[in-house]
Amino acid sequence: MIVISSPTAIINEIEIIQNLFQEGMNLFHIRKPDYSEEEMKNFLSNIDDKFYSKLVLHEQHHLAQEFKINRIHLKEKERIEVSENFQKTISYLSTSVHNINDFNELPSCFNATFLSPVFASISKDNYGKNSNIIESIKCRTNFNTELIALGGIKEDTIKLALDSGFDNVALLGAIWLAENPIQKFKKCQKIVHSY
Structure with missing residues (x-):
């Protein structure tokens, strides 16, 4: 399970992140799309470096080497332009797609891909409300x-997502x-572990 x-x-974001790692968060x-380089450096510096191997950077990729982070996430435009460049220096490469056809056509250099929105979004109003991704997974x-x-x-969608082929x-x-983010994580983690 990924967060x-x-x-x-x-508020208390770094403390929550450290606690999530203590509770077994894998990745x-x-x-942080609007963070400046300095804000990102500050953010990363506050995370215990023993967890850096479990961090994946979505922005400010150039900071990966400085912080010894070897996991990168590429947006679609970046994926098309530079995925081959990262293959030599990064051990884990992920990206995002919004339909199963794009997922099926990804080059083999990608270790993982987010496919969204599977269900109605919790954080974005009216996003994913009429998604047919669960049905499309069959392809x-x-x-x-x-x-x-x-x-x-x-909690109530994890099992359906995994049953559907994710x-x-x-x-x-x-x-x-x-x-309580930690309690919520533990509840979801329990469902994933029992699957």
Whole structure:
């Protein structure tokens, strides 16, 4: 199970992230599209460096070497332009798509891909409300890349996503909009582990 950062700053965010790692979070995707280089450096510096091997950078990729982070996420435009450049220096490369056809056509250099929105988004109003992704998974032909469900993933949708053919799930709104993010993570983690 993967957790994606809130795109904006959250109260006690670093403390929550450290606690999520303590509770067994495998990968933490850092998606802060509006952060400057200095803000990102500050953010990364506050995370215990023993967890750097579990961080995935969505922006400010040039900081990966400085912080010894070897996991990168590429947006679609970046994926098309530079995915081959990262193959030599990065051990884990992920990206995002919004339909199964794009997923099926991905080059083999990608370890994992978010496919979204699977369900109605928790953090974005009216996003993913009429998604047909669960149905389209039946057309999956790419089994070399881990397929991760994103969008509306919470306690009551995890099992359906995994039953439908996703390899993993990613939490965003379920964690960062929860009253107690750690408890919410543990509940979702229990469902994934029992699957």
